[in-house]
Amino acid sequence: MIFMSKRAVLRESECDYSIFTDVHLGKTIKDVPSGWALNLLDIREFIPILRYEFECYIRINNIISPCKIRINPRLFYNGAPMKEYLRKQKAIDPNKKIELELKFNKKELDKALDDFNNENLNYIDTKLLVGKSSTSKGWGLSKDVKAKIFPLDAYNYMYPVYIDGIPTETRLNMQIRLFYSSDELSQELAKLAKRDSKQKVDARIILNEEYLHITRDLKDDYLSDQKCTVCGNPIDKESQSNKCFDCLDKELTVLKLKSILDFFNPSDIFYEEDLLDLGYTKSQIRLTFHKLEKYGLVSRNWDDSFQLADDKKITQFIKDWG
Numbered sequence: 001m002i003f004m005s006k007r008a009v010l011r012e013s014e015c016d017y018s019i020f021t022d023v024h025l026g027k028t029i030k031d032v033p034s035g036w037a038l039n040l041l042d043i044r045e046f047i048p049i050l051r052y053e054f055e056c057y058i059r060i061n062n063i064i065s066p067c068k069i070r071i072n073p074r075l076f077y078n079g080a081p082m083k084e085y086l087r088k089q090k091a092i093d094p095n096k097k098i099e100l101e102l103k104f105n106k107k108e109l110d111k112a113l114d115d116f117n118n119e120n121l122n123y124i125d126t127k128l129l130v131g132k133s134s135t136s137k138g139w140g141l142s143k144d145v146k147a148k149i150f151p152l153d154a155y156n157y158m159y160p161v162y163i164d165g166i167p168t169e170t171r172l173n174m175q176i177r178l179f180y181s182s183d184e185l186s187q188e189l190a191k192l193a194k195r196d197s198k199q200k201v202d203a204r205i206i207l208n209e210e211y212l213h214i215t216r217d218l219k220d221d222y223l224s225d226q227k228c229t230v231c232g233n234p235i236d237k238e239s240q241s242n243k244c245f246d247c248l249d250k251e252l253t254v255l256k257l258k259s260i261l262d263f264f265n266p267s268d269i270f271y272e273e274d275l276l277d278l279g280y281t282k283s284q285i286r287l288t289f290h291k292l293e294k295y296g297l298v299s300r301n302w303d304d305s306f307q308l309a310d311d312k313k314i315t316q317f318i319k320d321w322g
């Protein structure tokens with residue numbers, strides 16, 4: 001694998017594949033945008049986002065919260081002439097949809113994606129800025145953390161793109177963010193911000209659930225005799241949280257459930273192929289549906305299809321544990 005510090009220019013003659021999507025002229029902003037967040041379904045053959053988005057845990061100051069990794073690819077174009085062209089289009093019709101075609105080399109890209117393997121990654125230690133994270137409930141991740149989660153190098157090119165049929169050069173920016181769900185963590189971050197919002201805190205992003213128990217770096221007696229702050233059950237001495245594993249597990253399941261609800265409605269029936277087609281990997285499907293089945297949020301039918309629980313059950317679970 002070649003690591004490039006500078007983006008290489010991908011020539012059109014080197015490309016063997018195109019994806020098409022629509023972009024907008026910026027209804028809510030005065031000028032036209034310099035780039036766009038791309039429609040994830042339209043570009044899934046180029047960037048299989050769902051393969052790299054996942055739910056996990058984050059630990060900050062002994063508080064463990066479920067969290068979700070979100071990937072937001074943005075494409076920026078080069079040059080004033082394109083901007084001028086878009087301005088003219090906007091003056092004619094600000095609601096006009098602009099067609100965008102992006103060319104790439106699918107064969108090489110697929111190979112680079114296959115080569116990227118982080119399945120044995122158990123956790124990532126990083127530092128996060130306290131800033132406004134108590135209200136935004138998340139952070140953009142640094143480049144070195146992103147590189148552990150996503151094959152950044154595979155996309156380090158200037159891509160040939162046609163915007164409304166006009167050739168232009170573009171570069172991609174992968175915005176990768178982590179959002180946590182726990183109010184307790186939000187309160188802790190608010191406390192830290194009051195003292196010094198510019199400070200950074202040590203954070204551990206825990207990808208492997210087993211590491212919820214064995215990521216000790218605390219005083220030995222820290223959690224003995226503690227009871228779960230949610231259900232009152234005693235907490236495993238090895239635990240690093242003030243909630244029991246069952247409660248944390250249910251909170252994480254809410255995030256997994258919400259991800260599925262991006263694509264399906266309560267009571268919907270669907271097949272594994274539908275999920276693969278959306279870009280989920282087999283192991284993600286296994287992990288997600290194992291949890292959803294455990295709490296009766298999905299059932300398996302005789303023909304191996306999945307059926308989501310009804311609206312009442314799903315709403316209640318999110319209300320109880322979200």
Ligand SMILES: [Zn+2]
Nearest residue numbers: 228231244247
């Ligand atoms: Zn509990």
